[in-house]
Amino acid sequence: MSGDAVQIPDDRAFINFKNECNSEEGWNSNCNKSGITIWIQILRRGESIA
Numbered sequence: 815m816s817g818d819a820v821q822i823p824d825d826r827a828f829i830n831f832k833n834e835c836n837s838e839e840g841w842n843s844n845c846n847k848s849g850i851t852i853w854i855q856i857l858r859r860g861e862s863i864a
Contacts, residue, residue, distance in 0.1 A: 823831070838853075845852040857863070 841853045841855050843851055844854045855863070
């Protein structure tokens with residue numbers, strides 16, 4: 815077990831996380847059928863997921 819401190823997220827951290835999950839920025843809708851949408855994120859060579 816490491817000695818790193820655990821930080822419990824506050825309401826602001828949760829809101830930021832929720833906004834990031836709901837953001838369509840950088841994503842493309844690839845397929846939408848029967849109410850289910852598949853989103854994809856295309857990365858260029860050398861890029862990484864933020």
